[in-house]
Amino acid sequence: MMDELDRALVRATQAGLPLVPGPYEVLGREVGIPAGEVIARLQRMLETGVIRRIGAVPNHYAIGYTANGMSVWDVDEARIDQLGEQVGGLDFVTHCYRRPRRLPGWPYNLFAMVHGSSREEVLAKVEAIRALLGDACRGSDVLFSTRILKKTGLRLG
Amino acid sequence: MPELDDIDRRIIDRLQGGFPLCERPYAAAAESLGLEEGELIARLQSLLENKVLTRFGPMFQVERMGGAFVLAAMAVPEADWERVLAAVNALPAVAHNYRREHDFNMWFVLATETPAGIDAAVAAIEAATGLPVYAFPKEREYFVEMKLEARQ
Numbered sequence: 065m066m067d068e069l070d071r072a073l074v075r076a077t078q079a080g081l082p083l084v085p086g087p088y089e090v091l092g093r094e095v096g097i098p099a100g101e102v103i104a105r106l107q108r109m110l111e112t113g114v115i116r117r118i119g120a121v122p123n124h125y126a127i128g129y130t131a132n133g134m135s136v137w138d139v140d141e142a143r144i145d146q147l148g149e150q151v152g153g154l155d156f157v158t159h160c161y162r163r164p165r166r167l168p169g170w171p172y173n174l175f176a177m178v179h180g181s182s183r184e185e186v187l188a189k190v191e192a193i194r195a196l197l198g199d200a201c202r203g204s205d206v207l208f209s210t211r212i213l214k215k216t217g218l219r220l221g
Numbered sequence: 222m223p224e225l226d227d228i229d230r231r232i233i234d235r236l237q238g239g240f241p242l243c244e245r246p247y248a249a250a251a252e253s254l255g256l257e258e259g260e261l262i263a264r265l266q267s268l269l270e271n272k273v274l275t276r277f278g279p280m281f282q283v284e285r286m287g288g289a290f291v292l293a294a295m296a297v298p299e300a301d302w303e304r305v306l307a308a309v310n311a312l313p314a315v316a317h318n319y320r321r322e323h324d325f326n327m328w329f330v331l332a333t334e335t336p337a338g339i340d341a342a343v344a345a346i347e348a349a350t351g352l353p354v355y356a357f358p359k360e361r362e363y364f365v366e367m368k369l370e371a372r373q
Contacts, residue, residue, distance in 0.1 A: 066286055074286070080269070080278040083262050085245055103242045106279065110242075114286050115279040116365075117238030120265070126223065126273040127233055128372030134321065134328070145361065152364025162361040163292070170325070170355070175292075179369055205323070213318035213327070214310045215275050 066114065069095060070105055074114075081118075123212070129179040131208065133186040135193060136172035138165070138203040144174055147197055151176050154196070156189045171203055183208065223271040228256065230371040232264055233273070289336040290316075292357045293343065294325040295350070308349040314342040325355065 066074075072095040082090040088106075089099040097105075109115040124132065139147060144162055151174065152160035159177040176193055180186040190206050225233075231254055241249040251261040268274045283290040297305045309315055309329060318329035331342045343354045 071286075074279075074281060077278050078281070080276045081240075083247075083266050083269075083277070085247060085258060085262070087246065088242070088244070099244060107242050109279075112285060113282050116282050118240040118242075118279045119238045119277070120233055120236045120268070120274050121276040121278075121280065122233050122237070122369065122371070123272055123275050124369055126271070127225070127230075127369060129369055132319075148361065148363040157364060158369070159365050160363040161359040162363070163357040163359055166355050166357070175357075181372060207321040207323045207325075207328070209319040209321050209328075211320040213306060213320055214315060214329070215317050 066109075069097060070109065070114070073102065073105055073109075123215070124179055125212065128181055131180045131183045131186045133178045133180075133183070133190060133206040133208050135176045135178055135190045135206045136204060137174040137176070137193070137197060137201050138171040139174045139197060140200040140202070141173075143200045147200055148174055150196055151193055154189075154192065156180070157193075172205065178206075223273055225273065225371060228254075229264060229268060229273070232256075232261065232268070233371040236277075283332050286334070288332065288334045289339045289358075291331045291339050292359070293329055293331055294355045294357065295327045295346075295352050296324045297327050297350075297352065305350045305352065309346055311349075312342060312345060314338065314345075331356075 073091065076091050076094050081087045084090055086099065088102040092099045092102045106115065148160060148162055151157060156178055157176045158179060161175045162173055163175055165171050165173050178186050178189045180189060187206065194201065194204065235254060236250060240246055243249055247261050248258040251258045254261065265277050269277060309327065310318060314331045314333050316330045316332040318327065320326060321328050331339050333339050333342055343356055346354050
């Protein structure tokens with residue numbers, strides 16, 4: 065479980081790590097603990113999965129992935145978990161989730177995010193997903209993103 | 222779009238995770254990249270300023286902290302776009318927001334400290350915009366690994 069100091073560290077790092085030679089020391093001064101304890105707490109949060117990883121979060125448009133398609137699929141309930149794992153295992157899928165349908169307008173229950181340098185590349189990859197789903201899929205769509213409107217990550221109050 | 226050189230690409234490709242937890246982490250990371258500590262810090266600074274990186278630091282998994290992370294969508298009329306966008310983005314709970322080509326043309330992620338915070342955020346957006354918000358909570362996560370190699 066996280067305690068108040070862990071939460072203070074989350075708040076202190078959610079905008080990013082200090083860009084100075086001793087960033088954990090700076091964070092420690094901010095929350096009132098030594099650098100070694102900051103490191104131990106971050107290590108534990110990594111082990112428990114509170115932190116997925118520590119590093120650079122690229123703007124994928126800026127690194128050449130100008131096409132980003134959210135592919136959505138209406139997949140047979142009986143087979144979605146097995147197929148979802150397979151779609152998630154494709155090397156070009158960065159996120160893959162089962163989500164609720166919103167009928168009547170939204171019949172899709174499998175979401176798989178695909179990134180590429182062009183729409184053509186993304187659509188070719190979407191076809192590979194379609195082939196994998198086969199007759200378990202009753203319908204699909206691809207929602208291309210046209211603008212990042214906000215990207216700040218988590219903000220604790 | 223800012224031009225990236227080989228060193229920038231190396232930093233982006235190799236530092237998307239595994240940043241060291243030690244006294245001088247930039248020095249340790251720089252060494253593994255064949256750079257000096259000061260050069261790595263300066264490069265990261267400029268990649269952030271040029272918005273090639275949106276952040277440099279820990280990526281949190283909100284659910285493991287007792288919080289919630291939910292994808293939601295709205296169908297925003299074009300004529301009302303700027304007003305709705307300002308109202309949605311003003312909420313701290315809105316972590317990411319993307320415009321997409323569909324009747325559901327605004328897709329955002331709500332990140333809150335408690336699951337109840339999601340309902341409150343949805344209600345706040347609906348009250349501020351007068352439009353319905355469709356939440357798509359994940360029922361199952363099959364894969365998440367947002368690491369992409371720099372191509373440019």
